[in-house]
Amino acid sequence: MDSNRPHGRRTVLRTIGTAVGGLSLAGCLGVNQDREPELYTTPAADEFEAVVDSMWLDEYLEDVELLDIRAEDEFAAGHIAGAHRLPDTELLRDHYEETADGYEASPEVIADIVADIGIEPDDDVVVYGEGSNLWETYAIYTLRAIGHDGTVSLLDGGYPVWDDAGGDTETGTPDPATASYVPELETDVIATRERVADNVREDGADVQLVDNRSPAEYVGTQKSDAVSRHGHITGAINIEFTQNLVDGGDRLRSPDDLEQLWLEEAGLDPAEETISYCSTAVRGSVGWFVMEQLGWETVRNYEGSWNDWGTLSEDDGYYYTTGEGTGTVIDPFA
Known part of the structure; x- marks a missing residue:
């Protein structure tokens, strides 16, 4: 299969960087390069269009926006440098409603949530969590459902692999960021x-x-x-x-x-x-x-x-x- 990785698109509203006050920065991928490379590269990332691994992310970290879907305390204790946090509770609870005709998506609600953390429709996004599990793929699906124009990819292995590889990490909670996001439901x-x-x-x-x-x-x-x-x-x-x-x-x-x-x-x-x-x-x-x-x-x-x-x-x-x-x-x- 052909790969179509997020590439080179720099967001215009990257308000969370490595020099933001209140965040402490540590690490650089490569510290543990003497360790087995298979720990940081995966077959899925080599083959699939919307899957990346830690080695790829280290190269393109400045070109993508990061969505961390873990709990708030986990995020504060350590996250990939520059990441935004997308709460799973809001992701599930707020973006659709039950009507007489069934569950109907409310793209405006989830678009507001995404905008409040600084993501715009054209941004290339990498989603990560504790692994490659439920909330990670649900976040990707949700962004696709509201018509996200940029690429949306999964970090295979999630934060633990990145952290273990010595990738750049931060602690604390970043300052609020706001972007503009007009959704278009992707049926x-x-x-x-x-x-x-x-x-x-x-x-x-x-x-x-x-x-x-x-x-x-x-x-x-x-x-x-x-x-x-x-x-x-x-x-x-x-x-x-x-x-x-x-x-x-x-x-x-x-x-x-x-x-x-x-x-x-x-x-x-x-x-x-x-x-x-x-x-x-x-x-x-x-x-x-x-x-x-x-x-x-x-x-x-x-x-x-x-x-x-x-x-x-x-x-x-x-x-x-x-x-x-x-x-x-x-x-x-x-």
Whole structure:
């Protein structure tokens, strides 16, 4: 696959630098260059368009904006030099609302949050956290959903790898920064309740559906008080999001492993529209992100996911399947 890395675009509102008062700066990648380079480079970063590693970031650090999605206390204790913090609670809670027609994205809300930390639509952005896990891909999906024009990439391995490599870090909390951000909802990455329902029949589905929850949630034996129904959308297969990750979520699996998972084991066709979902679209964003990297032409994340679908009725055409032994569970790496 061809790479299309963030390159050379310097943001016009970089208000958080290495000389900001109240921040202490330490480190420089290369201090630990005598250590194994595979600790700081990853197969996913070599192959995938929207994945970078610490070695790449060290070279292009001044050309990108950084979004740290970890908790506030973790961020204050140490973060990559110049990073902004995007709170995961605001990311999940504030950018969509439940309406009579299902969950609807509110791009203006998330755009305001992003602008308040100093990000503009044209900025090339690298997102990082504690690894390559849930909130990292959800932040990428959310930026894409509000029409971000710059590249948005994942730092494979996250902050721990950067820190261990001796990369530039800061402590403390930067001064507030404000940018201008006018969102434009990108419907090509979002699946609404209506879109899912239009493609699900009583005996199957007209699009590829991937449930990223656990197998127990998928068949309905693990129940949640948030919904009245337990099981999966009729026609969906199950690929638990953890299948895409190694080392407890620290990194993405290799491209070869991911191709085996999605193309060989699951038998999915990248040329066919696919809808990813979970309970709240967070775990679903992992599947969405991986499918995009594998070259899917059209892949959407169901914003309401099971917390929406599980409250509906088959009488209105919202079909679901439940019971042990139902559906298809893909788990070659379990």
